[in-house]
Amino acid sequence: MSTLDAVLSHVDANLDASLERMKALVRFQSISTDPAYQQECQKTAEHLAKELNDIGIEAAVRPTAGHPMVVGHAKDNENKSGPHVLFYGHYDVQPVDPLGLWETDPFDPQITERHGVQVMTGRGSSDDKGQLLTFMEACRAYHAVRGTLPIAVSILFEGEEESGSPSLVPFLKENKAELSKDLALVCDTTMFGPSSPAITTMLRGLLGEEIVITAANRDLHSGMYGGPAANPIKILANILADLHDDQGRVTIPGFYDGVEELSAEVKAQWDALPFDGAAFLADIGLSLPAGEAGYSVYELVNARPTCEFNGITGGYSGDGFKTVIASKASAKISCRLVGKQEPLKLRAAFRTFVRDRVPNDCSVDFIDHGASPAHSLSPDYPPLQKGAQALKEEWKQEALMMGMGGSIPIVGEFKDILDMDSMLIGFGLDDDNIHSPNEKYNIGSYHKGIRSWVRVLDALSRD
Amino acid sequence: MSTLDAVLSHVDANLDASLERMKALVRFQSISTDPAYQQECQKTAEHLAKELNDIGIEAAVRPTAGHPMVVGHAKDNENKSGPHVLFYGHYDVQPVDPLGLWETDPFDPQITERHGVQVMTGRGSSDDKGQLLTFMEACRAYHAVRGTLPIAVSILFEGEEESGSPSLVPFLKENKAELSKDLALVCDTTMFGPSSPAITTMLRGLLGEEIVITAANRDLHSGMYGGPAANPIKILANILADLHDDQGRVTIPGFYDGVEELSAEVKAQWDALPFDGAAFLADIGLSLPAGEAGYSVYELVNARPTCEFNGITGGYSGDGFKTVIASKASAKISCRLVGKQEPLKLRAAFRTFVRDRVPNDCSVDFIDHGASPAHSLSPDYPPLQKGAQALKEEWKQEALMMGMGGSIPIVGEFKDILDMDSMLIGFGLDDDNIHSPNEKYNIGSYHKGIRSWVRVLDALSRD
Numbered sequence: 001m002s003t004l005d006a007v008l009s010h011v012d013a014n015l016d017a018s019l020e021r022m023k024a025l026v027r028f029q030s031i032s033t034d035p036a037y038q039q040e041c042q043k044t045a046e047h048l049a050k051e052l053n054d055i056g057i058e059a060a061v062r063p064t065a066g067h068p069m070v071v072g073h074a075k076d077n078e079n080k081s082g083p084h085v086l087f088y089g090h091y092d093v094q095p096v097d098p099l100g101l102w103e104t105d106p107f108d109p110q111i112t113e114r115h116g117v118q119v120m121t122g123r124g125s126s127d128d129k130g131q132l133l134t135f136m137e138a139c140r141a142y143h144a145v146r147g148t149l150p151i152a153v154s155i156l157f158e159g160e161e162e163s164g165s166p167s168l169v170p171f172l173k174e175n176k177a178e179l180s181k182d183l184a185l186v187c188d189t190t191m192f193g194p195s196s197p198a199i200t201t202m203l204r205g206l207l208g209e210e211i212v213i214t215a216a217n218r219d220l221h222s223g224m225y226g227g228p229a230a231n232p233i234k235i236l237a238n239i240l241a242d243l244h245d246d247q248g249r250v251t252i253p254g255f256y257d258g259v260e261e262l263s264a265e266v267k268a269q270w271d272a273l274p275f276d277g278a279a280f281l282a283d284i285g286l287s288l289p290a291g292e293a294g295y296s297v298y299e300l301v302n303a304r305p306t307c308e309f310n311g312i313t314g315g316y317s318g319d320g321f322k323t324v325i326a327s328k329a330s331a332k333i334s335c336r337l338v339g340k341q342e343p344l345k346l347r348a349a350f351r352t353f354v355r356d357r358v359p360n361d362c363s364v365d366f367i368d369h370g371a372s373p374a375h376s377l378s379p380d381y382p383p384l385q386k387g388a389q390a391l392k393e394e395w396k397q398e399a400l401m402m403g404m405g406g407s408i409p410i411v412g413e414f415k416d417i418l419d420m421d422s423m424l425i426g427f428g429l430d431d432d433n434i435h436s437p438n439e440k441y442n443i444g445s446y447h448k449g450i451r452s453w454v455r456v457l458d459a460l461s462r463d
Numbered sequence: 464m465s466t467l468d469a470v471l472s473h474v475d476a477n478l479d480a481s482l483e484r485m486k487a488l489v490r491f492q493s494i495s496t497d498p499a500y501q502q503e504c505q506k507t508a509e510h511l512a513k514e515l516n517d518i519g520i521e522a523a524v525r526p527t528a529g530h531p532m533v534v535g536h537a538k539d540n541e542n543k544s545g546p547h548v549l550f551y552g553h554y555d556v557q558p559v560d561p562l563g564l565w566e567t568d569p570f571d572p573q574i575t576e577r578h579g580v581q582v583m584t585g586r587g588s589s590d591d592k593g594q595l596l597t598f599m600e601a602c603r604a605y606h607a608v609r610g611t612l613p614i615a616v617s618i619l620f621e622g623e624e625e626s627g628s629p630s631l632v633p634f635l636k637e638n639k640a641e642l643s644k645d646l647a648l649v650c651d652t653t654m655f656g657p658s659s660p661a662i663t664t665m666l667r668g669l670l671g672e673e674i675v676i677t678a679a680n681r682d683l684h685s686g687m688y689g690g691p692a693a694n695p696i697k698i699l700a701n702i703l704a705d706l707h708d709d710q711g712r713v714t715i716p717g718f719y720d721g722v723e724e725l726s727a728e729v730k731a732q733w734d735a736l737p738f739d740g741a742a743f744l745a746d747i748g749l750s751l752p753a754g755e756a757g758y759s760v761y762e763l764v765n766a767r768p769t770c771e772f773n774g775i776t777g778g779y780s781g782d783g784f785k786t787v788i789a790s791k792a793s794a795k796i797s798c799r800l801v802g803k804q805e806p807l808k809l810r811a812a813f814r815t816f817v818r819d820r821v822p823n824d825c826s827v828d829f830i831d832h833g834a835s836p837a838h839s840l841s842p843d844y845p846p847l848q849k850g851a852q853a854l855k856e857e858w859k860q861e862a863l864m865m866g867m868g869g870s871i872p873i874v875g876e877f878k879d880i881l882d883m884d885s886m887l888i889g890f891g892l893d894d895d896n897i898h899s900p901n902e903k904y905n906i907g908s909y910h911k912g913i914r915s916w917v918r919v920l921d922a923l924s925r926d
Contacts, residue, residue: 033782097781206786208784222799226754227767233773284679309777317795318560319496321496321626359751405689
């Protein structure tokens with residue numbers, strides 16, 4: 001039996017123990033955006049460092065101004081053939097509200113059947129704990145069978161991916177020599193379908209902003225003041241309504257600078273994908289494509305920029321009614337970016353757009369929630385060819401070169417700061433409910449994901 | 464000493480005990496809109512019924528489908544001269560959020576000095592517990608000095624005024640014979656200034672609505688779905704923005720049907736009032752009149768209709784950021800009505816306006832938060848003349864005939880169901896912070912308010 005087959009067999013034979021390790025990781029309540037969970041994030045990092053050390057990867061919890069990083073290097077990284085890879089994943093998770101919509105405890109993972117498929121439930125089961133474990137478990141199998149990995153491997157686990165990664169850039173800069181390897185491997189993306197592997201070669205960037213409008217110096221009675229007193233909810237609604245025209249285009253001056261239309265060739269490829277826009281919308285209970293007129297659903301998600309309203313609050317929102325005019329109203333807004341859109345330039349343009357619409361006797365405050373440019377990888381890149389071949393061997397289907405609507409800021413930072421390209425291979429699915437109640441990860445994604453990484457590591461070690 | 468003087472002296476001599484009774488009433492946490500305080504509302508009603516019985520007014524707690532009413536009749540109402548009056552007040556209060564902005568516990572009333580004036584702090588100290596007590600304490604003084612009241616007096620205290628009065632109409636209809644008297648006295652309004660008594664003869668009506676927009680069948684990740692997926696916050700913002708034109712006029716078709724411009728005579732009177740619109744706005748930290756262009760601040764508050772946004776919520780509003788597209792977003796909206804605007808017709812027009820702006824694959828639900836028409840009383844009405852004279856004697860200033868921006872639905876219901884006019888005499892002030900943190904009632908308002916009612920009861924008993 002070849003080494004590769006022996007390692008794959010080991011993965012198969014030890015799946016149950018591997019699933020228990022996944023449960024243990026999901027149980028940590030590592031919600032990075034909420035300061036109440038700071039200790040849980042710390043414990044998650046410590047757990048991962050210990051697990052890495054158990055499989056021959058010397059790892060340590062590395063403090064930052066926020067949640068810690070976990071950095072590791074395989075003990076025998078010297079004199080390996082192939083590229084030295086840095087594997088990246090994130091151990092933090094999204095908040096779980098609205099909790100009432102979860103069918104199981106988000107932090108008590110369960111293996112269960114959903115729509116005829118075996119899944120693991122829990123916040124982070126897919127995004128990104130289950131995904132990062134596929135790589136760790138592949139390393140574990142090599143360690144058990146051979147005592148070593150086919151190529152040199154380093155690890156970077158982040159704990160702030162879901163909250164704008166404030167500590168990432170300083171950490172990469174401070175540890176540039178240690179982290180700058182030949183290639184980054186990132187497992188935080190989806191497949192095209194449950195049996196269609198994919199490598200994501202286009203990612204949208206992200207600009208996160210919060211605006212807080214202040215009108216009167218206190219909450220007012222709408223009978224005594226309604227009419228002449230400025231209402232911050234009205235000001236905010238007018239601003240939000242102004243941000244799009246009636247064709248769904250964003251109206252911030254200069255917003256589309258750097259946005260590239262798809263080439264005819266890529267557009268033809270995408271139009272040929274077995275992607276059903278109507279079914280995609282039907283799955284979430286919708287039927288009319290919103291957003292920019294004139295683009296397919298697939299294009300809108302993967303190649304067009306957006307300006308989305310992620311949250312709004314102001315005045316009385318409890319049960320019943322309160323005839324109040326609020327002093328403040330606020331909204332959280334994020335722009336997905338593509339092509340060569342410049343996040344910092346857009347932030348300035350956005351703020352000017354908002355300020356221009358706030359009456360002179362009212363005020364606006366802005367809170368910065370991060371900014372990262374879009375990213376794309378050339379299909380000619382040799383490791384991409386090897387990765388695609390390895391995936392094809394595991395799944396018996398061609399690996400698609402996909403666009404992805406989401407943002408993985410790390411990819412841009414790896415390029416900018418470490419001069420390192422990233423190969424994005426993930427096993428999530430669109431119905432994983434990431435960022436929503438009832439997140440899950442298919443057991444099939446997990447099992448074949450581990451096997452996929454076993455094959456990718458082997459493929460990268462060959463000429 | 465005349466009876467009138469003896470009763471006034473008794474009021475003065477017993478002010479401290481009277482203030483203790485006010486504290487006792489304010490301590491009840493009778494927030495009617497929140498079901499958690501149902502028992503507190505019940506206890507408040509029981510307390511008031513007991514207090515009324517102590518001063519010769521036979522009273523009982525009367526159950527409704529919601530919070531109970533308190534109804535009382537003075538023991539010796541037979542064979543009195545003058546009109547039989549029904550005094551109305553409400554014992555329920557507004558919620559206290561944001562609690563962090565209160566300088567004292569909202570339900571632990573304190574006598575303190577604010578801006579050089581003695582005040583009683585606490586939620587409901589002005590609206591409406593302190594105000595209703597001014598009348599009860601006047602009756603108490605007559606009872607103590609004379610053992611009887613100058614005219615026949617009945618009492619109606621409501622516990623749902625701050626939450627749309629859902630039980631009021633059925634209760635009035637069921638008890639029409641018992642409650643239909645010659646005249647209603649209502650103490651839930653303001654003076655023109657700290658030493659300027661007023662009778663409110665114009666009240667705006669109120670239409671309360673809540674709209675809930677539902678887009679996708681679950682919360683979505685804005686990276687995976689942003690673009691083609693409808694965003695309910697965007698739909699809601701567009702609707703709210705559409706509700707006013709750039710001149711501040713409400714755009715609902717037919718909204719201004721029945722709105723009457725002020726007569727030249729009344730407009731001249733109002734323009735002559737010592738009301739400083741700039742100072743009114745400056746007090747709340749504003750300087751630019753919002754609302755309809757072309758009207759004075761005083762007119763906007765007292766004689767023009769509005770459509771105000773009282774609350775909005777949707778998506779993630781916690782600390783940090785969540786790149787979510789919410790499934791739902793909602794807003795609480797209220798229209799202040801004037802003249803002959805028809806609330807039910809406007810509700811239908813409002814809902815059509817909203818429905819027309821919801822995409823076909825999304826949905827909207829409406830929650831009814833009450834409806835009442837505007838109200839006005841003729842200045843020629845004889846009891847109004849007597850009330851004004853009594854106020855002038857107490858305050859040594861003419862009583863102004865005021866408009867008031869707020870809504871007191873009971874006034875319309877008394878007219879419609881009981882065929883009874885209402886005289887609105889109140890001692891609140893614009894800086895009482897009703898519906899806001901740090902509500903207070905001036906000790907001067909309380910003391911002279913009691914004395915004012917002593918005089919009004921006396922005046923109404925005379926030919």
